[in-house]
Amino acid sequence: MESKYNFRELMKERHSCRKFQSKPIPEATLKDIISIALMSPSWCNSQPWNIYVASGKTMEEIRKEWITKGKEKVKGYADINPGHRTDFSERSQGTMAKFFKSWEELPNKNEAEEANPCIFNAPTMVYLTLNKGHMPYSVLDLGGLEMSIMLAAKDHGVDSIPAYTTIMYPDVLRKHLKISDKEDIVIGVALGYEEKCPLNDHRSVKLTLDEACHFFN
Numbered sequence: 001m002e003s004k005y006n007f008r009e010l011m012k013e014r015h016s017c018r019k020f021q022s023k024p025i026p027e028a029t030l031k032d033i034i035s036i037a038l039m040s041p042s043w044c045n046s047q048p049w050n051i052y053v054a055s056g057k058t059m060e061e062i063r064k065e066w067i068t069k070g071k072e073k074v075k076g077y078a079d080i081n082p083g084h085r086t087d088f089s090e091r092s093q094g095t096m097a098k099f100f101k102s103w104e105e106l107p108n109k110n111e112a113e114e115a116n117p118c119i120f121n122a123p124t125m126v127y128l129t130l131n132k133g134h135m136p137y138s139v140l141d142l143g144g145l146e147m148s149i150m151l152a153a154k155d156h157g158v159d160s161i162p163a164y165t166t167i168m169y170p171d172v173l174r175k176h177l178k179i180s181d182k183e184d185i186v187i188g189v190a191l192g193y194e195e196k197c198p199l200n201d202h203r204s205v206k207l208t209l210d211e212a213c214h215f216f217n
Contacts, residue, residue: 004155014150017159018115019199020192024055024123029156030191034126036155037148042141048134049145052127052177063119065172070117076168079184095204111199116165122190125166127173129183142186149189159194162187 005013030053042048054062088096119125126149130138150160166188173179194200 004157010151010154014154014160015203016161016163017190017192017194017200018120018161018202019111019195019197020120020122020159020190021195022121022123023193025158025191025193027055029158030055030124033149033152033156033158033191036152037145040141040145040148042144043135043137046135046138046141048130048138049142050129050131050179050183052129052173052179053124054127054177055124058176059123059125062125062172062176066119066169067117069169069172074169076164077170078164078167079170080186082164108198111197115199116163119166120161120163120190120192121195122192124191126189126191127167127177127179127185128187128189129179129185132182132184134184139186146187146189153191157193158191160189160191162189166190
């Protein structure tokens, strides 16, 4: 397939989508996205990742249980504890505060509140795991794979969002995806086609070069 963007455009156009159309992603497209992402580098070429892709009926069964747990106010119990929000960095807390404030300005506030429990209505989820006891650098490698998946997806016109909410009930995922209890479910990446709505107009402000980088000559 011919690339839709040059690399600079690709980086600018990819953003976190919080509501997807119900339109399914063709299996050939999903396979090409993952195949491209598998070119990602890793420590000693260890390629420590395991990848599970949920679509169709499997995805709907997962979503159904997610919505039920959300209605029952079941607190997340992900394999990797994200910590409490009050422990997040000052920048993270500030970003979250701005995002939640933007919810108040939406024409339909319920749309934002319902986004997480229904897993953003994503037609496909890609779950990334590491075998328990993995070396610390494997998490870095997995992050590279995660970004490669999202960039390859955008190059195919497919939108994405990585989020804690996608992995907060690991027992549900193990049941439907046959994930071993010897694996940590580290992150889920929702994939699909963006629904045109105010909820998806939000864009995070990125650090400038001067804010993030220190040059020494």
